[in-house]
Amino acid sequence: EKSGYDTFMEKEIHEQPKAVHDTLLGRTDAEGRLTLDEVHIDVEELRAVTKIVIVACGTASYAGMVAKYAIERWARIPVEIELAHEFRYRDPVVGEHTLVVSISQSGETMDTLMAVRHAKALGAKTISICNTHGSTIPRESDAVLYTHAGPEIAVASTKAFLAQITSSYILGLYLASLQGGISEQAAHGVMAELQEIPLQIETLLRSMDRVKEIAYFMADSRAVLFLGRHVGYPIAMEGALKLKELAYIHAEGFAAGELKHGPIALIEPGLPVFVIVPSPDSEHGLHSKVVSNIQEIRARGARTLVIAEEGDEDVVPFADEVIRVPRTSPLLAPLLTVVPLQVFALHLSTAKGLDVDQPRNLAKSVTVE
Ligand code: F6R
Numbered sequence: 001e002k003s004g005y006d007t008f009m010e011k012e013i014h015e016q017p018k019a020v021h022d023t024l025l026g027r028t029d030a031e032g033r034l035t036l037d038e039v040h041i042d043v044e045e046l047r048a049v050t051k052i053v054i055v056a057c058g059t060a061s062y063a064g065m066v067a068k069y070a071i072e073r074w075a076r077i078p079v080e081i082e083l084a085h086e087f088r089y090r091d092p093v094v095g096e097h098t099l100v101v102s103i104s105q106s107g108e109t110m111d112t113l114m115a116v117r118h119a120k121a122l123g124a125k126t127i128s129i130c131n132t133h134g135s136t137i138p139r140e141s142d143a144v145l146y147t148h149a150g151p152e153i154a155v156a157s158t159k160a161f162l163a164q165i166t167s168s169y170i171l172g173l174y175l176a177s178l179q180g181g182i183s184e185q186a187a188h189g190v191m192a193e194l195q196e197i198p199l200q201i202e203t204l205l206r207s208m209d210r211v212k213e214i215a216y217f218m219a220d221s222r223a224v225l226f227l228g229r230h231v232g233y234p235i236a237m238e239g240a241l242k243l244k245e246l247a248y249i250h251a252e253g254f255a256a257g258e259l260k261h262g263p264i265a266l267i268e269p270g271l272p273v274f275v276i277v278p279s280p281d282s283e284h285g286l287h288s289k290v291v292s293n294i295q296e297i298r299a300r301g302a303r304t305l306v307i308a309e310e311g312d313e314d315v316v317p318f319a320d321e322v323i324r325v326p327r328t329s330p331l332l333a334p335l336l337t338v339v340p341l342q343v344f345a346l347h348l349s350t351a352k353g354l355d356v357d358q359p360r361n362l363a364k365s366v367t368v369e
Contacts, residue, residue, distance in 0.1 A: 051077065065237070066168060088114050104131075224249055226252070227255075229290050232278055246359055277290050304318060309325055
């Protein structure tokens with residue numbers, strides 16, 4: 001059942017090209033317009049949406065953070081992302097023109113379910129992005145966009161995360177097309193780039209030998225930091241979460257711009273720091289800002305493990321290791337940049353002799369509040 005892999009997690013990491021591919025499949029109708037799965041919300045009501053709130057927990061919440069960047073960019077609708085357990089208990093401002101989007105692999109996470117119920121009681125429309133057909137959250141939501149990652153067995157989420165991000169892009173493009181935030185041509189362009197991602201992940205997975213070696217060298221690490229900016233920020237958080245849950249290492253993800261506001265004090269000689277570098281094509285000079293961050297932490301002795309696009313030579317002088325990812329648009333990069341971080345956590349856990357598929361104290365679906 002592990003198809004020749006040692007662990008379900010490793011198998012599921014290798015199923016990611018298919019997870020993205022299958023989630024993209026059948027998303028356009030005969031006229032080439034985007035479609036969702038079950039939508040029991042009037043199109044006019046979706047056109048009238050003035051605010052989106054995404055609720056989710058853990059890894060799914062990081063998919064929600066990526067979704068915020070994409071949906072705001074394309075649909076020009078303000079998006080808030082909130083941990084489901086926080087949303088539920090703080091009297092959120094939600095009304096009939098609010099669309100509450102939940103993201104959940106299992107569809108059974110109690111915190112997320114309670115947030116969806118609360119949103120409905122406040123009169124919001126609810127859409128579920130979910131990987132499990134017929135589970136509770138999609139059944140209780142007004143609309144569903146299923147991710148097609150297939151069953152995820154390993155406790156740590158990998159392929160479901162990529163499918164959640166993929167679905168978020170589809171939702172963003174769909175809402176943008178309804179509200180006129182994006183031209184048809186631009187939306188087609190994004191879809192065409194998304195179609196290339198599965199092959200790019202395959203290529204990337206074939207070049208992970210060095211990441212595995214680094215993981216084995218680093219098996220004794222006490223702490224690891226992750227820095228990212230823009231859509232790389234949630235990926236830094238996800239890289240840190242994977243390392244905590246799988247290798248029991250103290251790990252933290254930061255927004256790179258926040259470094260100088262405090263976390264730079266943590267940098268000491270030998271501290272491993274992963275940096276997710278935005279594409280050189282990113283707007284607002286983000287690329288060079290992050291390259292400067294790498295330079296700053298290296299000058300203080302950090303061991304810099306840099307995830308950068310193919311052909312980005314600017315990072316080379318300041319990187320102890322460069323991990324290359326294929327080129328795509330800046331907004332779509334999370335589907336690629338997270339992969340080496342998953343592979344790293346997997347191998348570090350293995351190097352420490354830990355149970356990759358069943359980390360201590362964790363359950364696959366958290367059905368209690
Ligand atoms: C991390 C992980 C958890 C889940 C979270 C939400 O690897 O698996 O953080 O992402 O418990 O679970 P779902 O998506 O089932 O609602």
